[in-house]
Amino acid sequence: MITYRAMLDVPRELVAMLARRLRAERRARGTRTGARALSCWKQALMVLVWYRKREEMTVLAAGFGISRATAYRYRDEAITVLAAAAPGLHEALERVTEQGWAHVVLDGKLFRSDRAAATTTSQKGKTINSWYSGKHHQPGGLVPALMRPDGFPIWVGDAAPGHRHDMAVARDGGVLGALYWAASQLGLPTLADSGYEGAGQGVYTPIKQPGRGQILAPDNQAYNVLLRATRCIGERGFALLVGRWRALQHITVSPSRIGDIVQGALVLTHFEHRRLRPSR
Secondary structure, three states, X not given: OOOOOOOOOOOHHHHHHHHHHHHHHHHHHOXXXXXXXXXXXXXXXXXXXXXXXXXXXXXXXXXXXOOHHHHHHHHHHHHHHHHHOOOOHHHHHHHHHHOOOOOXXXXXXXXXXXXXXXXXXXXXXXXXXXXXXXXXXXXXXXXXXXXXXXXXXXXXXXXXXXXXXXXXXXXXXXHHHHHHHHHHHHOOOEEXXXXXXOOOOOEEOOOOOOOOOOOOOHHHHHHHHHHHHHHHHHHXXXXXXXXXXXXXXXXXOOHHHHHHHHHXXXXXXXXXXOOOOOOO
C-alpha cells in the first residue's frame, strides 16, 4: 500500500473527548497500561476517521499499523462507549423544554445496510426478509428521532428491522408514551408526518385527503399547510447527521448495531455544537 498525509476536519477537542471516554472504559475493564496496540488518542482518531470519511477498514487498519480484526474491535468498542453517552428520551424532552422551544419534530429514517439473512413472518403469514424495507426497496434499520424546530437532532432511538412501520416502531419503543407525557406535563407538543397518523394526543399529523373525489375543507387545508411549513425545517436533523458523518450513508456492520452507530454520531454532533442553543 502507498501511504500519504491527510487531514481530518474535526476539532481536536472532539478527539480528546472520545479518548477520555475510551480511557475510562479501559480502566473499568481493568486493561493494563501498554497492553493495547493503540493508545486511547489514536483509537479515538481512528474511529473518527471512520465516522467522518467511511474509510474501508482494511485501509484504515493499515494506516494505523494494526490488523483488520483489531481495527474492527477498536471501532466497535468506541461505538458502544459513544452510544452509552447518548441522551435518554425523557432527558432530551426536558432539556428542549428548558431551552424554551415550542415543540419537537418526530421523524424516522431507514439507514441503508448490507442485506441480512434474518427472516420473519409478515401479517399475511408470509416469510419475509426482516431487515428489508418494501417502502424503500432496500435493506436497512429504521431509526426514530426527535428534532428541535430548527432541525437540530436531540434524540435518536434504537434501530428496528426495516420491514416495520414508523408508527409501530414509535409505539413499541415507548416513544409515543414519552411524547404523551411531554404534551401533558411539559406543554410540549410534537409535529409529525402522515406516517404517524392516529398517534394520539399531543402528536399532530396532517389530515389526509378524503376519498371518492372529495376535497378537504378550507380550514383543514390551512391546517395542513401550516403544519407542513412548521415541521419541514425540523426534519433536516437526519440530513445533518448523515451529511457530517458519512459512515451513516451506508452501514456495513450488522443492522442490529445501526442504532448504536447513529446514537454515537449524535453524541459527536452534540459535542461539536458544544451545547444546544436556546430559542430566542
